[in-house]
Each structure stands twice: as structure tokens, then as C-alpha cells.
Amino acid sequence: MDLVINAVRHSIRSAEERPLLYVLRDELGLTGTKYGCGEGQCGACTVLVDGAPVRSCLTPVKAVQGKQITTIEALERDGRLHPVQQAFIDKDALQCGFCTAGMIMSAAGLLKQNPDPTPAQIKSALQGNICRCGTYPRIVEAVRLAAKHA
Amino acid sequence: MPDEQLEIERYELRAGPAYLFAPGRRDFFKILGGGLVVILTQAQAQDRENPELAAWLHIAESGAITVYTGKVEFGQNIRTSLAQAVGEELHTSPAAFSLVMGDTRLTPYDMGTFGSRTTPIMAPQLRKAAAVARQMLTELAAQRWQADAAALVVAEGRVNHPASGASLSFGELTKGQKLTRTIRADVAVTPAAEWKIAGHDLGKVNARAIVTGQEKYTSDLNVAGLLHGRIVRPSAFKAQLVSADLKPAQQMPGVLAVRDGEFVGVVADDPAKLAAAAAAVKTEWKVPPQTNSREIFSWLKTHPASAALPPVVAEVQVEASYMAAYIAHTPLEPRCAVAHWEGDQLTVSTGTQVPFGVQTELAEAFGLPKEKVRVIVPPTGSGYGGKHSGECAVEAARLAKAAGKPVKLQWTREEEFTWAYFRPAAVIDVRSGAQKDGVITAWQFHNYNSGRAALRSPYNIPNQVAEFHEVDSPLRQGSYRGLAATANHFARESHMDELAHALGLEPAAFRLKNATDPRLQAVINAATERFRWGRAKQRPGQGFGMMAGFDKGGYVSACVEVTVANGRVRIDRIVQSFECGAIVNPDQLKNQVVGGTIMGIGGALFESIDFAGGRILNPRLSKYRVPRFSDVPEIDVVLVNRPDLPSAGAGETPIVAVAPAVANAIFDATGKRLRSLPLKLA
Incomplete structure (x- = not known):
């Protein structure tokens, strides 16, 4: 296959x-x-x-x-990070980093479909992603930041 | 080591090794190559001839700066904060050097990364090592240039002589030499007030690797010839193996089945075969009767039977019992280990908070001297106190030994929920008495099973009684972020609220009346001011609650707002003040406080392990709810900085604030006093 x-x-x-x-x-x-x-x-x-x-x-x-x-x-293209990746770094939206790839992919998918989501729309789209370290507020901020730069 | 005392409730940890042999000088250079090494001994080393090593710092001939510490990184950000501490003293950007962490061959012995000890103990030690390295480099340059050492400036990996314009890199200065210096605790370092690198925000040094998926956790490792393992688990805890038929599994191509006593497992050349291979092993287990989660609190009071408490004589008396369920750490990365034998030399990579403890476990399990066992800790998908033990490492090593090839053992989520260990369940009985004016005159506090952390009240109560009673726990239990401080603060601060109401006093004023420690007063004032505590309720179902406390060098106070509607609790807002001495990295500190608070929401509102007959009934994320985006309230962190005080850790204590403040807010909203975690209205 x-x-x-x-x-x-x-x-x-x-x-x-x-x-x-x-x-x-x-x-x-x-x-x-x-x-x-x-x-x-x-x-x-x-x-x-x-x-x-x-x-x-x-x-x-x-x-x-x-x-x-x-x-x-x-997601990274020609050495340039995807806006969501860059925003996760800028907002320090990670601790252990184990959930980060899944969070970034979910957020990148959201932004494709909705380029300017509200915090409530971000939370709803990412509700199925768990960050056990509890960086949720920073992740919401990071996705908002990425939306501005995308 | 009085500065790294083990708390009793870290049940899962064994005693440290009896002997620690310091490697000789030659070994350093054999492992590290030439250059300059600063070796730091434990602050309170007893044996002056052969002191315990705490850390070392190496500057190679290439100029590469490497710091070696037995501490490990699993999300608490010490890779960055320790780098900041070293960078501060070497006057060099943290990006310019690397940290080797948690490798039993390359790093000094360390008891483990727990108890919020890295910031108060390891960071100052590394800072001293870096200060001495700077001094040695300055001396080398002064000799070379026949210059006054005081006229030299160290900056960004170079020593400069501004008067003559001379400048040499660290590597050029050390070239061809093997320089060592062993230092003790009395080295002068830069005071917090003068910090330029430490004390400031700095993003994670490995953030780019994480966001691009390049960071390699244990489960991401691959080596030539790697096989994959799975354990055939008992049907229940304490089960005895009656019989095991390995033949059907053995006959599958590329599969090896292994039995050693009660240990049964399979190894396959393709992980896709593991489920079928494990299912093909037919086992029969004998399971003894065991208690269950519905009866756990009466079990804890009767195994052994608890003594009746003496009565309290006071103008106003209150008596109540508080409970907390077993909960699971649920690190997002389930345990994983990659084990590899070369002759009788064993190497295991695994995400543990206690690499040297796991080394001991492996050495004992296989009858090896410790120097034959190397444990390496790759980046780890968090731990929260749940990854102290080496069961996965031992299992992987046993399978690898049978297979004669390297084996990766990846625990499933269900295994992680079942065969790791839990935060202890608790029953806490409190009897208190106070004068009508609010002065507490009697305090009896008895914790059954969960532990001693933050057992004593931080309020000014002469003759308080605070005792911990060990119980025969039906489940395997151990450390959890903050240890028993969460259950003890829940009981104490719920009880303070009950006592305040019995006295007819306002809860914050009642606490301040009994708080004589100015640091405790300061955090209460910081939280209540930011929250605007004392304002009237504006809508039905709204409730306000607060708490204050102290543990592991950190002072905490929180005010929360909840809404109770249709039998459901929503946390709307949490204001948390936190003071842990001098702040090393404000942004990361905030990240830890917020993270601990969000984790605390789970234990406060929904997390609880259901069990019966030696089986976990909810070992899946679909049945065990952890906090998600929708559960997160507005969180407002007020950091109280005390640059005049030594820095304490922050990974743990912020978690204790949520449960009591929320319980008190639910009481404020509904008049119902909930005394059992998780807090359930129905």
C-alpha cells in the first residue's frame, strides 16, 4: 500500500x-x-x-x-517555522513537550479552517488535546498570536 | 545529607547506595577529554578525604562548556534555569553551553529530581562551580599576559584585557592542559540583586527541537536490531501465577516468550505482533480477595485500628473528617525503557526522575555491581512524582537479556494507570478549638495514610498536635507532586473555614488573626487584594473561597470564584499568590504556578481511581478525566519576590491551593460543606 x-x-x-x-x-x-x-x-x-x-x-x-x-x-518549511510553531516558542506554551506536536497540529488545522479564531473557538477546537502540565492558557495565547502572523 | 532529607511518604523510593566512590582525576579526562574541570562537592560532605560529588563543569579545549548534573528534565524547565545560573557566573549566554543530565556514567550521583530541590540546592552549587571556573580562566589569562587579574573582563566565552586589547577564548586558554579544582560550599557568587541572566525571562533552550518534533523521548529511540517487548500482566494485584503456557506464542514467527518466576513477557521483531503474541500466552492467576474504592476510607481507619482522639476544651469547638481519593499521575508519556546488554554490561534509557535509584534497582535485580549498569534519562514526558521507580526498566532489561538483543518496552496507557503507583488516599481527622475572639487555642490533626508533608499548621498555635499514621494501603502508592501537602492543606484550610464560620468571623481576617509569620501574612494580603476579597456576591450560585499555606520553602494563598448551577461546579477565577524567595526566572515560575494550579483542578473536582478486587476499574483517559481546556478558569498569579531570601522550588507547592479554596467557595455558594476529594455535590 x-x-x-x-x-x-x-x-x-x-x-x-x-x-x-x-x-x-x-x-x-x-x-x-x-x-x-x-x-x-x-x-x-x-x-x-x-x-x-x-x-x-x-x-x-x-x-x-x-x-x-x-x-x-x-510543518517547518525551508528552515522557517510554521507560525503556530513559532508562537509556541514565543509564548513558551510548553513544559515537558510531549503534547506539543499534537497541540500544534490541531491548532494548525484550526487556523486553516478559521484563520482568526476567538479564544472560545480555540478552546473548543483543542478540547480533545490534553496537556497534563497545564499550559492551556499559554497555548490559547500562542494560537491567537499565530493567527495574527499567519 | 540533611539538606536532601527523604520524606517518609516517598514509599516508592529505596534507600540510597551505601558507598559512593569518587572517580579519580584521570577518569574525568578519559571521559571528558582535556581542558578545565571544576568539581563541586556536597555542601555538607561528612568525609573530607573522599567527599560526595555534586556536580561538575567542564570547559573543553574546543571551548565547549558542559555542565554535568544528575538532575533530570521532565518539563519543570531546569535545563534552562540551571543554564541561567551557570551563565550568570561565567558571564556567558546560556545558549553557549550544554547540560548533560541524568546519565549514571557521565554525571555525579544524585538522589533524584523531586521535592522541589533543584532550585534551592543544585542551582547554587552549579553557580559556585561556574564562579570558580571563571576565576581559574581569569588566572590563566593573567599569567599568560602578565596582567593583573582584576583588570580582566570575562564575557561570552572569552577573557579580555581591555587595557592591551588582548583577548582569548576559554578554549584557547585551556589548550593542552588538564586543570582541575575541587571546591567546597564557601565560594562567593553574584548576589541576586546583581543578576543579569538569572532572574530574567528566558525561553526553553530546547524549545525548537520540541515544536519541530525532533526532541527524542525514550519511546522515540531506535537502535540497530531493536526488538519490542510486552509484559503479560497478572489479572489483578497480588495475584499468584498458577500456570503459563508459552508454546502458542513461541510458535509465532519472530516472537519469543519469556517466563522467569512470576515474570511473563513476550518479545517480537515487529511491534505490530505484540498484542497477538501477548494474548497467545495462556496464564492462570490466583487472586486473593481485596478491598475496593467504596470502602477505602473505613479501611484506612481500621488497618490498623485508629485510636479515639481526646476531646477539645474551648469556647468554640469544631470536629470533622476529610478524605482524599487515590489518584493517578497520568503523565502524558507512559513509562518506556530501551534496554541493551553488551556481555554483562547493561545500558537502559528510560524516563525516570531517579536515575541512580533505577541503576540500583537494576543492579539488584540482575545481581550486578552498579558500575556495570548505566541508566540514561532522555527527555521525559513529565512525571509529577510518578516516575521515581524503575519497574519498566527492569522489565525491559529482563526481556533484552532473554532476547540477546536490545528491547524497547513501551507501557500502554492502561498499564500506566494500573502498574505504576498512586497518590495515597487519605483520611484526615481534625479537632480544633478557639476563643470567641478568634484566637485558636487547640488543634489536633491526624493524617491516616497520605503523609507528613505540610502536616503542621503554619498558623501560630502553641501545643498543636499533628500526627501521621501509617496504614496498610491496598494499592501501591508513592510520591505525587506536592506529596501529602495537598490532602493536608485541603483538610486544614477547609477546617479553618469551618472554624471561622463557627466563630462568625470573616475567613481571611480569621486567618490573618492567627498568622504571625510575616511571609504568610504577605501572601494572604497579596491574594486578597488582587482578588478584591470581601466584595458582595452578584449572582445566584456564585461563591468565593480562599486558603493559605506553606510547604517546601514556598508560601501560597489563593482566592477563587465558583459558580454552582444544576449540581455542577465551574471555577471562574483563581487568584494565586506565591512566594518562594528570590525569583530565578519569573516567566517560567509563573508557568509552574499555573501548571500546578491546573493539575490541582483535576484532583479537586474529578480525578479518582476506582478499584475493586485488585483491579483498576477506570484505567483509561476516557474513564479518568483530567483537566482539559474547558476546565481552565481565569488564573491570575501574583508573584511575591524576595531577593533577600534563598530561592525555593516551585514545581510542587502551588498545587495545594486549589482544593481547599474551591471547597470553601462551594460552601459559600451552596451552604454545603464537601469534605471528600474529588468534591462531588450529588
Whole structure:
């Protein structure tokens, strides 16, 4: 089976039912996408599929065949960080960093669909992402900042 | 080591090693290469001939500056704050050097990263090492140029002689030499009032790696020939293995099944095979009867049976019991370890707060001398006191030994919820008495099971009784951010509120009346002023509550506003004041206070482990709610800076504020006194 990940076509060995998360991490070495719960509750495994945030731990690879899959590794372009990545640094919206990739992907997906979200819209869009360190207020600020610069 | 005393309730920790052998000088240079090394000994080292090493700092011939510390980073930002401390004394930007943390081969012994000890103890030690390094470099330059050391200026990795224009980099100065100096505690460092780098905001030094997905946590590691492991778990706690049939798993291609006593696990060449391989191992377990979460509080008072408390004689008396459930740390990264044997030499990478403790566990488990075991701590997806133990490391090493190849063992979320350890459940009985004018005259405070942290009241109560009673806990329990300080503050500050109401006194004024410690008074005043405490309620369901407290060198006070509607509690606003001496990095300090407060919301309002018959009934994030975006109120942090006082840590104490302040606000809103965590109205 072929998958298009970060604009590159990959030939995949895994069974078609295997969740995308494990194919990314174990087969392709794209470890920026994290395992946190395996049941779509924490959001650490979020990637973009055709621009929309998706929980890769619950997504069988056959469901994303022929679609554009984007992971955290490909948000940076030509050495320039994505506005959401830069805003997370500027607002110091992270502590241990384990939720960060999923948060950034969810936020990047939100901004594609809504370039100028209110704090309430940001909270609602990111409700499925857990930051156990409790950096939520800074994440909201970071997404607001990214929206201004995007 | 009186400055790193272990608190009793860190049940999961074992005693430290009996002997610590200081490496010789040659070893330093063998490991580090030539250059300049400053070795720092423990402040209170008993043995002057062979003192315990606390940290060291190396300046290589290339000019690279590396600081070695046994502390580890798991989100509390010490990689950056320690770098700031060193940068301050070396007059060099923190970006210019690196920290090696938590590697038992490369870094000095450290008891562990817990108890908010890094900032008050490790940071000053590193600062002294850096100050001595600066002095040695200045002396080298003075000799070279035949100049007066006082006329030299150190800046950004160079020593300059402004009078002659001479300038040499640190690397050029040390070239071809092997210089060491061992220093003790009495080194002069820059006072906080003159800090230029420390004491100021600085973003995380590894932030770019994190936001680009390049930071490698343990579960992201890969080595040649890596195999993957999974443990076949008992059906319940305290279960005994009756039988195990490994054959069906063994017959699967690329799978190895392992049994060693009660230990059963599988190894596979592809992680996709693990679930099926583990399921293929047929095990039978014998499970003894065990108590459950509905009966836990009566269990805690009866195992062993608690003694009746003597009566209190006072003008006004109050008596009440407070409870707290077992809760789980739920670090976002479940435990993971990568183990690798080379002959009888074992290397394990794992996210632990106690690398040297895990080294000891591994050495004991495999009958190895400790120098044969190396533990490396990669960046870690947080811990909150929950990653002190080495069970995952030991399991991975056992599997790797059987497989003869490196093995990665990634715990599932369900394993993390079940086979780690929990914050202890608590019953706390309080009896108090006061004069009608509000002066507290009697105080009996008895904590069953949860621990001694912040057991004693910080208010001025002569002859207070505060005791901790050990109990036979049905669940494995251990450290949790703030330890028992959360349960003890919940009980104490709820009780202070009850006593204030019994006396007919305003709660903040009642606390100030009994607070003689000026630092406690200062945080109460800071929080109540910012909150505008005392204003009238404006809508139905609204309630205001406050608390104050002290633990681990930090003073805290909080005022909260809640709305109770349709049997649900919403926290609208939290104002929290915090004082932990001289502030090292204000923005990061705020980040810690806010983070601790948000974590505290979970334990205050929804987190609780349900269990029965040796099984956890809610071991999933879909059944165990942790705080999410929608739960976060407006949080206003008031930092009280005391540059005249030594800095204390901030990773823990802010968490104690939420539960009592919210419980008191719920009482204010509804007249219902909730005495059990999590706070449930129904």
C-alpha cells in the first residue's frame, strides 16, 4: 500500500488495519507524533489528513490511502517555522513537550479552517488535546498570536 | 545529607547506595577529554578525604562548556534555569553551553529530581562551580599576559584585557592542559540583586527541537536490531501465577516468550505482533480477595485500628473528617525503557526522575555491581512524582537479556494507570478549638495514610498536635507532586473555614488573626487584594473561597470564584499568590504556578481511581478525566519576590491551593460543606 506523507510517497509494509500512528512511528521513524493513550482521548497523535486534524492512533492506514498526510516534521518549511510553531516558542506554551506536536497540529488545522479564531473557538477546537502540565492558557495565547502572523 | 532529607511518604523510593566512590582525576579526562574541570562537592560532605560529588563543569579545549548534573528534565524547565545560573557566573549566554543530565556514567550521583530541590540546592552549587571556573580562566589569562587579574573582563566565552586589547577564548586558554579544582560550599557568587541572566525571562533552550518534533523521548529511540517487548500482566494485584503456557506464542514467527518466576513477557521483531503474541500466552492467576474504592476510607481507619482522639476544651469547638481519593499521575508519556546488554554490561534509557535509584534497582535485580549498569534519562514526558521507580526498566532489561538483543518496552496507557503507583488516599481527622475572639487555642490533626508533608499548621498555635499514621494501603502508592501537602492543606484550610464560620468571623481576617509569620501574612494580603476579597456576591450560585499555606520553602494563598448551577461546579477565577524567595526566572515560575494550579483542578473536582478486587476499574483517559481546556478558569498569579531570601522550588507547592479554596467557595455558594476529594455535590 502507498501513503503520501509530508508530500512524499511511501510504500507501506503494515497491514491495512494498522493505525497510522504506529506506521508513522515504527515503520517510517516519524517519531514526532506521539502515543499517549491509543483511544483518541489525548490528542498527542494528531496529524493532518487533507488539512484536517485526525487522531492517528484510531485511523487505520487504509482510510488515509490517497490522502495528503502531514506530520509535525513537515510543518517547518525551508528552515522557517510554521507560525503556530513559532508562537509556541514565543509564548513558551510548553513544559515537558510531549503534547506539543499534537497541540500544534490541531491548532494548525484550526487556523486553516478559521484563520482568526476567538479564544472560545480555540478552546473548543483543542478540547480533545490534553496537556497534563497545564499550559492551556499559554497555548490559547500562542494560537491567537499565530493567527495574527499567519 | 540533611539538606536532601527523604520524606517518609516517598514509599516508592529505596534507600540510597551505601558507598559512593569518587572517580579519580584521570577518569574525568578519559571521559571528558582535556581542558578545565571544576568539581563541586556536597555542601555538607561528612568525609573530607573522599567527599560526595555534586556536580561538575567542564570547559573543553574546543571551548565547549558542559555542565554535568544528575538532575533530570521532565518539563519543570531546569535545563534552562540551571543554564541561567551557570551563565550568570561565567558571564556567558546560556545558549553557549550544554547540560548533560541524568546519565549514571557521565554525571555525579544524585538522589533524584523531586521535592522541589533543584532550585534551592543544585542551582547554587552549579553557580559556585561556574564562579570558580571563571576565576581559574581569569588566572590563566593573567599569567599568560602578565596582567593583573582584576583588570580582566570575562564575557561570552572569552577573557579580555581591555587595557592591551588582548583577548582569548576559554578554549584557547585551556589548550593542552588538564586543570582541575575541587571546591567546597564557601565560594562567593553574584548576589541576586546583581543578576543579569538569572532572574530574567528566558525561553526553553530546547524549545525548537520540541515544536519541530525532533526532541527524542525514550519511546522515540531506535537502535540497530531493536526488538519490542510486552509484559503479560497478572489479572489483578497480588495475584499468584498458577500456570503459563508459552508454546502458542513461541510458535509465532519472530516472537519469543519469556517466563522467569512470576515474570511473563513476550518479545517480537515487529511491534505490530505484540498484542497477538501477548494474548497467545495462556496464564492462570490466583487472586486473593481485596478491598475496593467504596470502602477505602473505613479501611484506612481500621488497618490498623485508629485510636479515639481526646476531646477539645474551648469556647468554640469544631470536629470533622476529610478524605482524599487515590489518584493517578497520568503523565502524558507512559513509562518506556530501551534496554541493551553488551556481555554483562547493561545500558537502559528510560524516563525516570531517579536515575541512580533505577541503576540500583537494576543492579539488584540482575545481581550486578552498579558500575556495570548505566541508566540514561532522555527527555521525559513529565512525571509529577510518578516516575521515581524503575519497574519498566527492569522489565525491559529482563526481556533484552532473554532476547540477546536490545528491547524497547513501551507501557500502554492502561498499564500506566494500573502498574505504576498512586497518590495515597487519605483520611484526615481534625479537632480544633478557639476563643470567641478568634484566637485558636487547640488543634489536633491526624493524617491516616497520605503523609507528613505540610502536616503542621503554619498558623501560630502553641501545643498543636499533628500526627501521621501509617496504614496498610491496598494499592501501591508513592510520591505525587506536592506529596501529602495537598490532602493536608485541603483538610486544614477547609477546617479553618469551618472554624471561622463557627466563630462568625470573616475567613481571611480569621486567618490573618492567627498568622504571625510575616511571609504568610504577605501572601494572604497579596491574594486578597488582587482578588478584591470581601466584595458582595452578584449572582445566584456564585461563591468565593480562599486558603493559605506553606510547604517546601514556598508560601501560597489563593482566592477563587465558583459558580454552582444544576449540581455542577465551574471555577471562574483563581487568584494565586506565591512566594518562594528570590525569583530565578519569573516567566517560567509563573508557568509552574499555573501548571500546578491546573493539575490541582483535576484532583479537586474529578480525578479518582476506582478499584475493586485488585483491579483498576477506570484505567483509561476516557474513564479518568483530567483537566482539559474547558476546565481552565481565569488564573491570575501574583508573584511575591524576595531577593533577600534563598530561592525555593516551585514545581510542587502551588498545587495545594486549589482544593481547599474551591471547597470553601462551594460552601459559600451552596451552604454545603464537601469534605471528600474529588468534591462531588450529588
